[in-house]
Amino acid sequence: MVISLRTSTLTLLLLLPLLVSAYRVRGGADETLREVPGHRYKGPYHSHGSVLQKFRALQRLRAAEWDLRMQPVQGLLDSYKERHNACVNSKTLPGKYLVVRMEDKDAGIGNQLPSVVTGFLLALMMDRCLFVDFPFFNKYFDHELDFSWEHHAERLLAHGHNATAPEDAPLMIPFGYKAIADLWMYRNMTEYFHKYYGALMFKDLDYSAALLVNNPHHQEFIDKYFPTRDIFAPLASFILRIRPEFDNKIKEFKHLNFKLFNIGLQIRRRKCNRDPNEVSCELRPSVEAYCTVARHIQLSHGIHDDDVRFFVAADEPEIYTQVVKILGADRVIFTDNGISPNSSLRGVENPAQNKGTLESALQDMALMSHCNDLVMTLASSFGYVAAAWGGYAPVHMVYGRHTTSQNPYWYRAISSEPCYWQTKNMMRALDDKAVQRFRSNPLWMQYTQCHYDWDT
Numbered sequence: 408m409v410i411s412l413r414t415s416t417l418t419l420l421l422l423l424p425l426l427v428s429a430y431r432v433r434g435g436a437d438e439t440l441r442e443v444p445g446h447r448y449k450g451p452y453h454s455h456g457s458v459l460q461k462f463r464a465l466q467r468l469r470a471a472e473w474d475l476r477m478q479p480v481q482g483l484l485d486s487y488k489e490r491h492n493a494c495v496n497s498k499t500l501p502g503k504y505l506v507v508r509m510e511d512k513d514a515g516i517g518n519q520l521p522s523v524v525t526g527f528l529l530a531l532m533m534d535r536c537l538f539v540d541f542p543f544f545n546k547y548f549d550h551e552l553d554f555s556w557e558h559h560a561e562r563l564l565a566h567g568h569n570a571t572a573p574e575d576a577p578l579m580i581p582f583g584y585k586a587i588a589d590l591w592m593y594r595n596m597t598e599y600f601h602k603y604y605g606a607l608m609f610k611d612l613d614y615s616a617a618l619l620v621n622n623p624h625h626q627e628f629i630d631k632y633f634p635t636r637d638i639f640a641p642l643a644s645f646i647l648r649i650r651p652e653f654d655n656k657i658k659e660f661k662h663l664n665f666k667l668f669n670i671g672l673q674i675r676r677r678k679c680n681r682d683p684n685e686v687s688c689e690l691r692p693s694v695e696a697y698c699t700v701a702r703h704i705q706l707s708h709g710i711h712d713d714d715v716r717f718f719v720a721a722d723e724p725e726i727y728t729q730v731v732k733i734l735g736a737d738r739v740i741f742t743d744n745g746i747s748p749n750s751s752l753r754g755v756e757n758p759a760q761n762k763g764t765l766e767s768a769l770q771d772m773a774l775m776s777h778c779n780d781l782v783m784t785l786a787s788s789f790g791y792v793a794a795a796w797g798g799y800a801p802v803h804m805v806y807g808r809h810t811t812s813q814n815p816y817w818y819r820a821i822s823s824e825p826c827y828w829q830t831k832n833m834m835r836a837l838d839d840k841a842v843q844r845f846r847s848n849p850l851w852m853q854y855t856q857c858h859y860d861w862d863t
């Protein structure tokens with residue numbers, strides 16, 4: 408018995424490296440597309456042979472899920488590349504543009520990156536070229552396509568078009584729930600911006616793609632290119648490519664520390680009791696609760712203790728110590744001894760009272776996106792955007808006393824789509840008809856329930 412087990416494990420060991428290449432996400436000839444999370448680890452394994460078999464099946468499933476998302480959109484992305492290159496290399500005034508604009512200090516990356524992805528979706532829908540005026544993005548992300556607005560504004564100027572002059576200024580998407588809903592859910596966006604050479608998405612800071620999905624004028628587009636309704640994952644895998652000098656650090660950490668199965672714990676303890684409408688600190692899930700769920704996930708897969716790693720991204724130093732105590736120093740991993748030193752030492756300080764720097768936040772978010780699973784704090788865009796980027800549905804840890812079944816300890820999302828965090832306030836501000844329109848999308852609950860309602 409012992410011998411046959413060893414043999415089957417050995418067979419798997421020999422097979423796995425071969426399978427690795429099959430798990431690459433295929434996206435045409437594009438080798439830079441992200442790997443399926445967690446698959447690069449090459450033993451030795453301690454888990455039972457059947458566990459490894461299940462793991463392989465899970466990896467194949469995830470690769471199939473990526474294919475399912477990428478295949479429909481591949482032609483669209485290829486034609487986008489052509490359009491973008493034409494915009495950048497044009498000898499005359501190039502095609503129309505959409506610019507996504509925000510400042511580093513406006514929000515954390517969990518709110519800013521979805522805005523870039525939404526802008527990309529909108530540019531694809533409207534046959535425009537996307538440019539990004541967001542210093543953090545232009546510094547930390549890199550692409551074969553030049554998305555820099557600064558560069559493009561110079562090109563336009565060379566063609567006699569001054570985008571900062573009032574007569575050539577782009578048309579800005581309006582603010583306010585009613586205006587937002589009216590535009591994103593009801594108007595033909597192409598038509599709306601038609602007369603304007605430039606369109607501007609200014610400080611959107613949310614995942615407004617959640618509204619575009621409901622727009623009848625663009626239904627055909629969504630049905631055709633996003634049949635699973637996962638929008639963030641395929642578009643982020645195209646547009647969010649971390650610059651090699653930063654990405655190499657992330658990969659190095661991953662290769663040194665990740666094992667067969669890696670479970671992220673994104674634990675936010677701050678951001679409570681800040682104002683009377685905000686969630687009470689007393690109602691936060693305990694650190695033990697996160698660890699319990701992570702351990703449950705490990706056991707549910709039958710993963711041996713030596714084959715699992717728990718990757719922690721938390722906002723207080725004590726949390727790291729507690730998780731290490733509960734889950735074991737050998738199995739708990741994190742970057743920068745927990746929270747990274749502040750801005751004067753490491754780049755731009757993280758806004759919105761988030762800890763660390765934008766660079767350390769990006770590093771943690773990218774590593775969570777590479778995990779096989781994630782136990783995250785409800786309403787934290789930092790967590791759900793990491794999972795969305797990785798293309799998997801995380802477990803949300805819920806606030807409260809959990810004394811009734813109406814207030815569970817946790818729930819797992821159905822899809823990887825991130826939240827639209829303004830939904831609850833927006834729905835209150837809209838008339839019945841607009842609320843019905845928003846609800847016409849079967850994902851409306853997914854977009855809604857992951858943010859608490861700080862007004863009630």
Ligand SMILES: *[C@@H]1O[C@H](CO)[C@@H](O)[C@H](O)[C@H]1NC(C)=O
Pocket residue numbers: 564569570571572573
């Ligand atoms: C572009 O327009 C702005 C605002 O009118 C003006 O300040 C700037 O000098 C113009 N730039 C050029 C190169 O004309």
Ligand SMILES: *[C@@H]1O[C@H](CO)[C@@H](O)[C@H](O)[C@H]1NC(C)=O
Pocket residue numbers: 595596597598601623624625
């Ligand atoms: C939206 O507007 C564009 C530009 O005017 C037009 O070509 C397209 O057919 C419209 N789409 C729908 C579904 O009305």
Ligand SMILES: *[C@@H]1O[C@H](CO)[C@@H](O)[C@H](O)[C@H]1NC(C)=O
Pocket residue numbers: 749750751
């Ligand atoms: C960051 O570090 C500098 C110098 O070490 C210090 O003066 C500053 O108060 C720190 N800022 C924060 C937000 O901790």
